[in-house]
């Protein structure tokens with residue numbers, strides 16, 4: 653007699669939500685124009701947690717820009733609209749939104765981000781914590797890179813090996829998942845080496861207000 657193996661939530665990748673056509677072509681064009689115009693202002697990304705924001709090319713290689721220029725308000729509004737349904741679909745507890753943390757990240761040839769979680773709970777004086785992560789992809793056409801999948805891992809590493817799911821960084825798509833979920837960015841190959849051919853993404857973290865004692 654066969655028996656159904658017990659369900660273990662720790663052995664499944666975290667729940668996620670994917671929205672295609674999130675901004676539309678016109679906005680993708682404006683985002684690409686902004687990104688390319690500001691190429692020189694992108695800085696090497698650091699690693700939080702024990703690394704304390706330091707640059708560590710063994711863990712993470714990419715470049716970041718936190719200035720959205722004229723696009724800032726529009727981005728905040730667009731990302732805010734998806735919170736309620738996402739919380740419901742992912743079965744998360746409500747977020748008391750303190751602020752949205754937004755940045756543009758460029759992954760060029762050889763870039764990657766090793767397995768990590770996004771919560772930064774090690775800062776005792778913070779007013780809020782990252783609760784929900786959203787990543788929006790907007791590479792140019794024709795696509796100039798390969799790889800760069802977002803890999804969502806299970807919390808536990810099971811006997812059969814690691815449990816994960818790979819999500820392609822599809823143009824104009826948004827992926828949302830709880831910030832506690834382990835994940836990584838698989839290595840990128842970008843043969844032209846041209847900044848314009850990078851894997852461009854917007855990271856958005858929805859910060860939950862900390863309860864004061």
Ligand SMILES: O=C(O)CCC(=O)C(=O)O
Nearest residue numbers: 765770787802837853855
């Ligand atoms: O670009 C992605 O797909 C995810 C990026 C990420 O995990 C991060 O910046 O914390």
Ligand SMILES: [Fe+2]
Nearest residue numbers: 768769770835
């Ligand atoms: Fe992350």
